[in-house]
Each structure stands twice: as structure tokens, then as C-alpha cells.
Amino acid sequence: MRLLLIEDDPLLGQGIMLALESRHYRVDWQQTGADGLQMLQHSPPNLLILDLNLPDLDGLEVLRRARTQNIDTPVLILTARDAIEERIAGLDAGADDYLVKPFDLNELEARIRALLRRASGRDQEQITHGDLVINTAAREVSLQGESVSLGRREYDLLLSLLHAKGRVLTRRQIEEEIYEDDPESNALEVHIHALRKKFGKSLIRTIRGVGYMVED
Amino acid sequence: MRSIQSRILLGLAALFSIATVVLLSWTWTTTNHEVEELYDASLVQFTRQFSSQFLVTDYETALSALEASAKRAEAAAPTLHGSEDEYEDSYSSQNPNDPGHHYEHHLGVQVWSHVGERLLSFPSDLNLTAPQDVGFETLNTQASALRMYNLYLPEQKLWVRATQPLSIRTEMASEVAEHVLLPLAVVITGLIIAIAFTINHYLRPLKQISQELDYRSSDDLSPLSSQQLPQELITPVQSLNRMFQRVAQTLHRERRFTSDAAHELRTPLAALRIHTETLSLPQQKVQPLLQGLNRMERVVTQLLMLARLEPRHSNQLDKQSLDVERLTADLIAELVPTALRFHVQIELHTQTQTNLMAEKTLLEILLRNLIENAVRYTRPGDTVLVTLETDMDHYLITVTDHGPGLSDDLKIQVLQRFYRKNKAQNEGAGLGFSIIDQIINLHRGSFTLSDTPNTGGLSVQVKLPMT
Numbered sequence: 001m002r003l004l005l006i007e008d009d010p011l012l013g014q015g016i017m018l019a020l021e022s023r024h025y026r027v028d029w030q031q032t033g034a035d036g037l038q039m040l041q042h043s044p045p046n047l048l049i050l051d052l053n054l055p056d057l058d059g060l061e062v063l064r065r066a067r068t069q070n071i072d073t074p075v076l077i078l079t080a081r082d083a084i085e086e087r088i089a090g091l092d093a094g095a096d097d098y099l100v101k102p103f104d105l106n107e108l109e110a111r112i113r114a115l116l117r118r119a120s121g122r123d124q125e126q127i128t129h130g131d132l133v134i135n136t137a138a139r140e141v142s143l144q145g146e147s148v149s150l151g152r153r154e155y156d157l158l159l160s161l162l163h164a165k166g167r168v169l170t171r172r173q174i175e176e177e178i179y180e181d182d183p184e185s186n187a188l189e190v191h192i193h194a195l196r197k198k199f200g201k202s203l204i205r206t207i208r209g210v211g212y213m214v215e216d
Numbered sequence: 217m218r219s220i221q222s223r224i225l226l227g228l229a230a231l232f233s234i235a236t237v238v239l240l241s242w243t244w245t246t247t248n249h250e251v252e253e254l255y256d257a258s259l260v261q262f263t264r265q266f267s268s269q270f271l272v273t274d275y276e277t278a279l280s281a282l283e284a285s286a287k288r289a290e291a292a293a294p295t296l297h298g299s300e301d302e303y304e305d306s307y308s309s310q311n312p313n314d315p316g317h318h319y320e321h322h323l324g325v326q327v328w329s330h331v332g333e334r335l336l337s338f339p340s341d342l343n344l345t346a347p348q349d350v351g352f353e354t355l356n357t358q359a360s361a362l363r364m365y366n367l368y369l370p371e372q373k374l375w376v377r378a379t380q381p382l383s384i385r386t387e388m389a390s391e392v393a394e395h396v397l398l399p400l401a402v403v404i405t406g407l408i409i410a411i412a413f414t415i416n417h418y419l420r421p422l423k424q425i426s427q428e429l430d431y432r433s434s435d436d437l438s439p440l441s442s443q444q445l446p447q448e449l450i451t452p453v454q455s456l457n458r459m460f461q462r463v464a465q466t467l468h469r470e471r472r473f474t475s476d477a478a479h480e481l482r483t484p485l486a487a488l489r490i491h492t493e494t495l496s497l498p499q500q501k502v503q504p505l506l507q508g509l510n511r512m513e514r515v516v517t518q519l520l521m522l523a524r525l526e527p528r529h530s531n532q533l534d535k536q537s538l539d540v541e542r543l544t545a546d547l548i549a550e551l552v553p554t555a556l557r558f559h560v561q562i563e564l565h566t567q568t569q570t571n572l573m574a575e576k577t578l579l580e581i582l583l584r585n586l587i588e589n590a591v592r593y594t595r596p597g598d599t600v601l602v603t604l605e606t607d608m609d610h611y612l613i614t615v616t617d618h619g620p621g622l623s624d625d626l627k628i629q630v631l632q633r634f635y636r637k638n639k640a641q642n643e644g645a646g647l648g649f650s651i652i653d654q655i656i657n658l659h660r661g662s663f664t665l666s667d668t669p670n671t672g673g674l675s676v677q678v679k680l681p682m683t
Contacts, residue, residue: 009483009484009487011484011487011488011491012483012484012486012487012490014487015486015487015490015491015494016490018490018491018494019490019493019494022494053483078486080479080480080482080483081479100482101482101483101485101486102482102485102486102488102489102509102513103486103489104489104493105489105490105493105494108490110553166553167549167553168548168549168550168552168553169549170542170545170546170549171545172542172545207548207549207552207561207562207563207564208563208564208565209545209548209563209564209565209566209602210545210548210549210552210562210563210564211545211549213552213553215556
């Protein structure tokens with residue numbers, strides 16, 4: 001996987017590059033917005049890690065220009081400001097996720113993995129979680145090599161949870177995503193119960209009153 | 217009572233009172249003197265006129281004529297020594313054909329022979345001794361107070377004496393004074409009232425300024441309007457405005473500094489952390505470094521929150537109707553992965569569907585701090601409970617943990633900024649409760665710290681008014 005890092009602070013840039021390289025990512029590091037944008041155009045990476053506070057070209061501006069040129073590389077924003085408005089501005093400009101400085105390496109890597117997974121999910125045919133394998137093209141699920149048959153809703157639910165691996169999906173998020181045509185339905189618990197019966201109780205963790213998650 | 221207005225009024229009233237007293241006593245003395253002169257003069261004139269009738273006639277004729285006229289006069293005259301207040305009334309009712317004047321009739325007249333025989337007395341009950349000397353004489357006994365004038369006619373060998381009660385002079389003088397006093401009192405009272413209104417009117421700009429200053433919030437540093445102000449007020453208001461401006465600039469600089477410093481610290485902190493995490497050192501050597509970093513990061517984050525909170529005021533809140541359950545669920549979803557790393561679970565118990573009027577960003581910071589604190593200070597393996605409920609007109613948010621809890625002393629200390637529960641452990645900055653406290657105050661709510669029943673641990677209950 002090739003990542004592009006646009007970060008003007010030498011100490012932080014070097015740190016991120018070293019850390020990610022030690023975890024077997026290839027990292028290109030640019031210190032200005034202009035250089036970053038140029039590299040983004042000429043050799044698009046799998047993921048862009050973008051600092052918002054750049055000396056020449058504002059991070060948001062880099063993002064906007066890239067998006068207008070139809071570069072759809074997933075973008076993770078790094079920001080020193082945690083004001084809600086800034087996060088929203090970043091997401092509005094086309095960022096896929098944001099991370100507030102300072103962050104820990106595990107968090108950074110988890111976000112990178114999730115973004116790459118989400119991006120590749122669009123064209124990747126196979127998602128694995130332990131001994132659970134999903135073939136998204138054929139909508140087939142197998143556990144320890146044996147095919148498991150799932151209802152349409154059960155399959156959608158499992159896929160959403162696996163895409164969001166390591167994060168909690170709130171009940172409302174799930175309902176809006178999967179049960180949008182039937183908002184009054186009480187089926188979420190039923191489907192969770194069914195998935196647990198088929199794949200074991202430990203697959204999905206309940207966050208009571210909040211939602212569900214598949215742990216990383 | 218120490219207002220300029222009441223001082224001016226009191227001062228003016230005192231001055232006017234003194235002036236009135238002086239004016240009145242002056243008038244009284246002058247009037248008294250003039251009345252004396254006037255009555256003395258008329259007494260003399262009367263005596264002369266009366267005695268002139270003896271000059272043209274002989275002694276015997278004069279005497280008989282005197283007696284006849286005295287009898288007539290006595291029939292028409294009021295009692296001379298009756299009650300002072302009554303003689304006006306009694307006279308005016310006597311003879312409608314001759315209304316006269318109420319100051320005229322109090323003259324008495326006596327004629328004595330040169331040997332001291334009383335020949336004539338009007339009124340007849342004038343009980344006087346024979347005249348000795350020519351000129352004025354004043355009799356002041358308990359029965360009567362009289363002013364007299366004695367005249368001796370050497371050719372007729374007669375004494376003529378005219379009398380008049382002294383009371384009539386005092387009466388006259390007091391009446392003059394009375395007539396001066398009333399208009400004076402009316403005019404002065406009116407003047408004081410008019411002055412009160414005028415002062416009130418012209419002090420209004422001053423009152424407006426003090427009201428404006430009184431009602432504005434402690435952190436409102438906008439300038440006062442100096443338009444339409446009287447000249448005397450323009451200068452103080454302008455210097456006040458300049459001071460406001462300086463304070464506002466200082467405050468602004470200070471906030472900017474805190475905010476900028478915190479932001480500037482974040483990038484090097486992030487660099488420090490990522491370098492630390494990639495160090496190929498044994499875990500126990502890296503751990504203290506990471507703990508120090510954690511603490512610094514938290515302090516920086518909380519300083520930023522405080523910098524954002526402190527300039528705020530309750531009436532500047534951007535309140536909106538909030539679905540607290542959704543907000544809390546989203547927040548817990550965000551915090552769970554970190555909590556699970558501490559082996560702490562978070563549960564949400566919602567017992568209300570009511571929305572709450574609050575500022576979204578602030579409520580988020582509040583909830584985040586409450587839950588993060590609980591996760592941070594409880595024991596691994598615990599479950600932090602977040603409960604949302606409502607009573608009559610309050611929204612209640614309770615965050616309960618079952619960890620070591622806080623002693624009562626610590627509950628008090630916990631509110632003090634930079635206090636950390638156990639200084640050796642954890643990386644909390646102790647600013648957490650200070651932030652919580654401020655957000656709750658901004659929303660005019662309250663919060664309590666109590667022990668979790670049965671299991672022990674800390675329960676924080678936040679009570680916010682629903683609107």
C-alpha cells in the first residue's frame with residue numbers, strides 16, 4: 001500500500017513516515033501543499049494523509065482542488081484544531097475521516113486500515129475476519145470454509161459491521177443504513193441474534209443503549 | 217440616599233428654609249416697627265382732633281356735648297376689651313350703614329380736669345389713674361395692655377387722653393407677616409418641586425449610564441454610546457470606553473494566547489508521541505514516556521476547552537433543541553474503542569424521549585468529560601452507566617462508575633482546577649471538573665457528586681433546566 005503524507009512539520013512528518021514504514025506501508029512525504037498536490041495528480045496513492053495547516057496552500061484547498069480534478073483517493077485529515085466547524089468543513093470538502101493531533105499510532109493505523117478497507121471494499125471481492133469470509137461479488141458467506149446462508153438483511157448487517165470493524169455502529173446508524181425502507185421495524189435485535197447463532201456469540205459486541213460493534 | 221440628586225435637593229431645601237426664616241423675621245421686625253410708628257402717629261392725631269373741639273367752645277358747652285356724643289358712641293361701639301379675635305366680627309354685625317374698618321374702633325378717650333377728676337371716659341369701664349405727664353404712656357397690666365397719649369389744654373385746664381390696646385398692633389404685625397408667609401411658603405415649595413424635576417431631568421443621562429452598566433454582563437466590554445450626552449459626561453464616558461477597549465484587547469490577547477499556545481503544542485506533541493511509539497525500547501521504558509505524553513495532551517486539550525468556555529456568558533449561548541439520546545449514543549460509540557482498551561464498558565440507559573435546549577458543542581464537551589472521567593478513574597472490568605432521565609422541568613444526566621470513588625474531602629477538592637485525584641496515577645489533568653462546572657453554570661444547571669449505592673464508586677448527576 002502506498003500512502004502520501006502532506007505534513008509541513010519535519011519532526012511529525014518524519015515520525016509518521018518512520019512509524020508507518022515500520023508497519024509495512026510505503027510512504028511518500030511532501031512538506032508543502034503544492035508539492036503534495038502535484039504528486040497526488042501524477043501518481044495517485046492509495047490514501048492521502050493531509051495536514052490542514054500548511055504554509056503555502058491550505059490543506060482544505062489542496063483537498064478541494066484534488067476533488068475537483070476527480071481524484072477520489074481516500075483522505076484522512078490531521079488537524080490541530082478540534083472545533084466542530086473545522087471537522088465539518090473538512091468532511092464537506094471531501095475528506096473521508098479526520099484525526100485530531102495528537103493521536104496515537106494505533107489510532108492512526110486503525111483509521112488508515114478502515115479507510116483502505118472501505119475504499120477497496122468497493123472493488124475488493126473478499127472480506128475476511130478470522131475464519132469468516134465474505135465474497136461480496138457473490139454475496140456468499142462462509143465460516144471455516146463452510147458456506148452459511150444468510151437473509152438479505154442479515155447479510156447487509158454483517159457487511160456493515162465488518163466494514164466498520166473496530167468502531168461502534170449506533171442503532172440509529174444501522175437503522176438508517178439497512179432498515180431505511182422500514183424504520184418502524186424491530187428486526188435489528190432479531191437479526192443480531194440470528195448472526196450470533198450462526199457465527200458465535202463473540203462476533204458482535206453489544207454496547208447497551210448505543211449499538212453494536214465487531215472488535216478489531 | 218447618597219445620590220447627587222438627593223444631596224442637591226437636601227442642600228437647596230436647607231438653604232431655602234434658612235432664607236425663609238431670615239426673610240420672615242426681618243419682615244416681622246420691620247413691620248412691627250412701622251406699625252408702632254403708624255399707630256402712635258394716629259393716636260397723636262386722634263388726641264389732637266378730639267381736643268380741638270374744646271378750643272372753639274367754652275368749658276361748659278364742651279362738657280355737655282362731650283357727654284352726649286360719648287353716650288351715642290357707646291351705644292354703637294363694641295366692647296373694647298373683649299376677645300381680640302372677636303371684635304372684628306362684633307363690629308361688622310353692628311351697623312350695616314357704617315361698615316367701617318376693623319382696625320379703626322379700638323380707640324378710647326378720656327377727659328380729666330386739672331385737679332384729677334375724670335370728666336369723661338369712653339369706654340366707661342376704662343379704669344385708669346389721672347394723667348401726670350404729657351406724651352406717650354404704656355400701661356401693661358394683666359387686665360389690659362394699653363398705649364396712651366396725654367395732652368394738656370392749659371386754657372381749658374383739661375387733660376385729654378387717647379388710648380388704644382397694644383394687642384391691635386401685634387395683631388396687625390402678625391397679619392402682615394402671615395400674608396407674607398403663605399405666598400412665600402407656596403412659592404418656595406413650588407420652587408423645590410420644580411428644582412427636583414429639573415435635576416431629575418438633567419441627571420437622566422447619568423442614570424441611563426449607570427443602568428446600562430448595571431444590566432450589562434460582566435464580560436460585555438462594548439463601548440457606551442457617548443452621543444447625546446451632556447458635555448460633562450462625555451469625557452468620563454469616553455475614558456470609560458477607552459478602558460473597556462483596553463480590557464477587551466487584553467482579554468482577547470490572553471484567550472488567543474491560550475488557544476494558540478495549545479494549538480502550537482499539539483503538533484510537537486503528536487511528533488513526540490509517534491516517535492516514542494516507534495522506539496525499539498522495552499515496554500517498561502516506553503511506558504513512563506507515554507504516560508507523560510498522555511498527561512500533557514490532556515492538559516493541552518482541556519486548556520483549549522477552557523479558553524473557549526471562559527469568555528462565554530449564559531445569555532450568549534447558542535441553544536437548540538437537542539436529541540440528547542442520539543448525541544450521547546454517538547459520543548459513546550466514539551469513546552467505546554478507547555474504553556475497551558482500558559477494559560471498561562459503557563452502557564446507555566435512556567428513560568426519556570424529551571429534547572433538551574442546550575448548546576450542542578458545549579453539551580458534547582460536557583458529556584465527553586463526564587464519560588472520559590468515569591472511564592479514566594474506574595477499575596478495569598467495570599461498566600460505566602450513563603442514564604438520561606427527566607423530572608418535572610429538569611433534564612438529568614447521570615454517569616455512574618463502580619470504581620474506587622471519592623471521599624467527601626476529595627469531592628470538594630475535585631472542583632479545584634488542576635487538582636488530580638491521585639497525582640501519581642493516570643494522566644487526567646483535573647481540569648475536567650472545572651470544565652464540567654463551567655458548562656453547567658452557563659446552562660444554569662447544577663451537579664452533584666455522590667457515592668454509587670451498594671457497590672461504591674462515583675456518581676455524577678447533572679441537572680439542567682429543560683429550556
